[in-house]
Amino acid sequence: MGSPDTQISPQEGKTDPKAFLSIMRPQNCIIGGLTVIAGIAIAAKVDVGLADASALIMQFIYAFITYFFVAAGSNVVNDIFDIEIDKINRPHRALPSGRLSIKQAWIFVGILSILGVIFAFLNGLIGTVVVIVFLVIGYAYAAKVKQLGIAGNFMVAFSFAFGIIYGTLVYGESVENIVFPIPTWLFFITAFMILQARETIKGAEDVEGDALRDVRTIARVYGYKAAAGVAALFNFIGVTCYLLIWYLGFASLVLWPFLILGAGVVAGAGIVPLTGPNKEKQLLIGSTLDKVGALVGLLAFVFIPFF
Numbered sequence: 617m618g619s620p621d622t623q624i625s626p627q628e629g630k631t632d633p634k635a636f637l638s639i640m641r642p643q644n645c646i647i648g649g650l651t652v653i654a655g656i657a658i659a660a661k662v663d664v665g666l667a668d669a670s671a672l673i674m675q676f677i678y679a680f681i682t683y684f685f686v687a688a689g690s691n692v693v694n695d696i697f698d699i700e701i702d703k704i705n706r707p708h709r710a711l712p713s714g715r716l717s718i719k720q721a722w723i724f725v726g727i728l729s730i731l732g733v734i735f736a737f738l739n740g741l742i743g744t745v746v747v748i749v750f751l752v753i754g755y756a757y758a759a760k761v762k763q764l765g766i767a768g769n770f771m772v773a774f775s776f777a778f779g780i781i782y783g784t785l786v787y788g789e790s791v792e793n794i795v796f797p798i799p800t801w802l803f804f805i806t807a808f809m810i811l812q813a814r815e816t817i818k819g820a821e822d823v824e825g826d827a828l829r830d831v832r833t834i835a836r837v838y839g840y841k842a843a844a845g846v847a848a849l850f851n852f853i854g855v856t857c858y859l860l861i862w863y864l865g866f867a868s869l870v871l872w873p874f875l876i877l878g879a880g881v882v883a884g885a886g887i888v889p890l891t892g893p894n895k896e897k898q899l900l901i902g903s904t905l906d907k908v909g910a911l912v913g914l915l916a917f918v919f920i921p922f923f
Contacts, residue, residue: 655783
């Protein structure tokens with residue numbers, strides 16, 4: 617396999633404008649952006665009265681856009697390095713299908729990264745430094761760390777969940793009082809565990825293609841049953857931390873639908889793959905439920921500060 621910058625897609629030159637949108641995976645970027653908003657909202661609730669509404673709204677906007685562009689750039693880099701794997705696992709994607717060239721993808725990465733840093737700077741210098749560090753980490757993951765399997769999964773989950781910490785940091789920098797309250801950490805662990813579980817299940821789905829780069833996922837090294845068991849454990853820890861938010865009184869019982877729905881969906885994500893660890897349908901359902909559960913949890917944490 618050649619290096620990503622020298623590989624030529626089969627239909628290079630026939631660029632599909634829609635490919636630029638699809639390779640960003642905007643739906644994932646939007647969901648991830650909600651973690652930043654939730655982080656800001658939680659910090660603002662705990663630190664009542666120190667930020668005016670207009671300043672808070674601008675923080676929401678700039679931080680969300682920052683996360684969107686940074687995550688989008690990381691997704692593109694990931695696809696560049698995964699082009700050979702995707703020819704097997706996901707041939708419909710922009711690069712393996714030839715709808716976008718490697719050169720165009722790298723240029724797009726540069727544009728997205730610059731935009732992410734610009735919007736980060738609008739929220740403060742400390743946050744900007746954190747964003748730059750995560751850009752580097754994201755590229756390192758795509759280039760090498762992903763091959764380490766569970767370490768790569770850890771980085772994906774951490775990068776997603778860190779949006780909560782970043783949001784809290786952005787708020788703290790604006791009021792010159794950077795504090796990370798207990799609900800922030802509980803939500804961080806919840807999001808991290810759910811994403812870690814989803815990445816573990818995705819590793820089971822992608823065993824064939826991952827063999828090309830010797831990606832050492834749990835499924836490849838220890839088998840499908842082990843992957844399903846580990847994913848179930850991660851989901852269980854995530855559900856526990858999610859429930860603690862309400863048990864410890866950080867969320868109003870008025871939001872009980874989020875409590876029941878979120879916990880139920882993630883519990884289902886942990887159970888379903890256990891019924892067929894090597895069956896494509898069960899793995900897909902488990903992965904999808906984790907994604908839905910993460911979205912429900914994010915929405916809950918956006919609303920919690922208002923109740």
